[in-house]
Amino acid sequence: MTWVEGAAGSPYGVHNLPYGVFRHDGREPRIGVRIGDLVLDLAGAEAAGLVLAAGALGQPTLNAFLALGRPQWTSVRQRIVELLTGPEHRSAVEPLLVPVADIELVMPFQVGDYVDFYSSEQHASNVGQIFRPGQPPLLPNWKHLPIGYHGRGGTVVVSGTPVTRPCGQRATPDGPVFGPSVRLDIEAEVGFVVGVPSALGEPVGVDDFAQYVFGVVLVNDWSARDIQAWEYQPLGPFLGKSFATSVSGWVVPLDALADAWTPAPAQDPPVLDYLRDVPHLGLDLRLTVSWNGTEVARPPFAGMYWTPAQQLAHLTVNGASVRTGDLFASGTVSGERRDQVGSFLELTWGGQEPVQLADGQSRTFLADGDTVTISATAPGPDGTTVGLGEVTGTIRPARSQP
Incomplete structure (x- = not known):
């Protein structure tokens, strides 16, 4: 069960966690993951050492993360679930949550073919x-x-x-x-x-x-x-x-x-x-x-x-x-x-x-x-x-x- 308020029972609960790229407060595009009606700033999470993805989550598109492959996709997902369900992580993660209503979604990946x-x-x-x-x-x-x-x-x-x-x-x-x-x-x-x-x-x-x-x-x-x-x-x-x-x-x-x-x-x-x-x-x-x-x-x-x-x-x-x-x-x-x-x-x-x-x-x-x-x-x-x-x-x- 997630500690994130409003996420329990949401189609965007910890069983989902879709990825996107967003702008907030005039900043450059950042990778995030949706939980309920909030977005977890993964660029901030990686910068704080909460998630390890070889710097891929600090990029303005998902492409570097996509290129890492399934073992890394799975391990990062498991870590995000830990951060959003473990009460011991709440104080570190909560400041990185942004309301979906306050962001602008941009193109999440650079399309090749x-x-x-x-x-x-x-x-x-x-x-x-x-x-x-x-x-x-x-x-x-x-x-x-x-x-x-x-x-x-x-x-x-x-x-x-x-x-x-x-x-x-x-x-x-x-x-x-x-x-x-x-x-x-x-x-x-x-x-x-x-x-x-x-x-x-x-x-x-x-x-x-x-x-x-x-x-x-x-x-x-x-x-x-x-x-x-x-x-x-x-x-x-x-x-x-x-x-x-x-x-x-x-x-x-x-x-x-x-x-x-x-x-x-x-x-x-x-x-x-x-x-x-x-x-x-x-x-x-x-x-x-x-x-x-x-x-x-x-x-x-x-x-x-x-x-x-x-x-x-x-x-x-x-x-x-x-x-x-x-x-x-x-x-x-x-x-x-x-x-x-x-x-x-x-x-x-x-x-x-x-x-x-x-x-x-x-x-x-x-x-x-x-x-x-x-x-x-x-x-x-x-x-x-x-x-x-x-x-x-x-x-x-x-x-x-x-």
């Missing part, structure tokens, strides 16, 4: 029906390998960063035109943050997932559907995706999700050997999507066809290496029902069925000024709940055209 997958069978089937009516919803390769694309690490931004409406080409009956996207969308996803790098030419096996991946963030892969529809054949997403991808400010370590692993959907036909993960497990993460304060969907991550371990194995099977700070995301999380989808493309069925929001307004795709928030929880030990924080963004108008 960003890869986005397409791992929900329900989402892929829905998109296939919308984009390719009258044809099989899944392409022939979909159940044989995790489909993905290489995005832009430089446009991954932290939750709360405004998103400027992108401009680009889109198709019209009179030919292509250039201008602001008129079918701006979201994709509710889960991202995985790489800690330890791999060697070029050496694939990472499905059994080695936990040795390379530090933790989990929530992702909104903003998508300009009209730009995407015109450009994506034959090479896939480009400008329709690369303008912004938002991530949550808290990185939940895999250690906090030990009780959230659950059997993943059966895969038929059987996958090739390098993708065969035994046990075949996904994560029981429960997402919520809110549009201008109205809850519109609850996507279930447990139903994802391709698991995180399979995604990492496929990403590296050709010998491509991963680096500290690399991010790979699951792709849109969608369930079987309309109120479980993770994109507005599906929610409004290609814009044909508008959504009524609580303020009385009707929407198909995003309007300027709209705010979308994606949050999530997971089951924790002994009936507790693990909070994954939230990723939020507000759409601002397109800039002047060139």
Whole structure:
């Protein structure tokens, strides 16, 4: 039991302890860990000799700490739990606690490469029906390998960063035109943050997932559907995706999700050997999507066809290496029902069925000024709940055209 007031029963209790980077009182960014509605200043804790991490916790991003590897991640976590539960540590630790309400979260890690997958069978089937009516919803390769694309690490931004409406080409009956996207969308996803790098030419096996991946963030892969529809054949997403991808400010370590692993959907036909993960497990993460304060969907991550371990194995099977700070995301999380989808493309069925929001307004795709928030929880030990924080963004108008 923690001695921190208000943390008992919180989704951010000692069973969770997500990491973030924050600003407070005008100081430079510092690494911290959340406990209840407070943040423990880990830079201060390491400087005081309360935690040992080879100076990595005194850095302005998590990257140096991520590179230390799982034995050090685990030992630091165990020490933080000791500090927050042992009454003998209270007098030394309490001055290092800062209210969450008084901080500003900044980007927690420097992103190297960003890869986005397409791992929900329900989402892929829905998109296939919308984009390719009258044809099989899944392409022939979909159940044989995790489909993905290489995005832009430089446009991954932290939750709360405004998103400027992108401009680009889109198709019209009179030919292509250039201008602001008129079918701006979201994709509710889960991202995985790489800690330890791999060697070029050496694939990472499905059994080695936990040795390379530090933790989990929530992702909104903003998508300009009209730009995407015109450009994506034959090479896939480009400008329709690369303008912004938002991530949550808290990185939940895999250690906090030990009780959230659950059997993943059966895969038929059987996958090739390098993708065969035994046990075949996904994560029981429960997402919520809110549009201008109205809850519109609850996507279930447990139903994802391709698991995180399979995604990492496929990403590296050709010998491509991963680096500290690399991010790979699951792709849109969608369930079987309309109120479980993770994109507005599906929610409004290609814009044909508008959504009524609580303020009385009707929407198909995003309007300027709209705010979308994606949050999530997971089951924790002994009936507790693990909070994954939230990723939020507000759409601002397109800039002047060139």
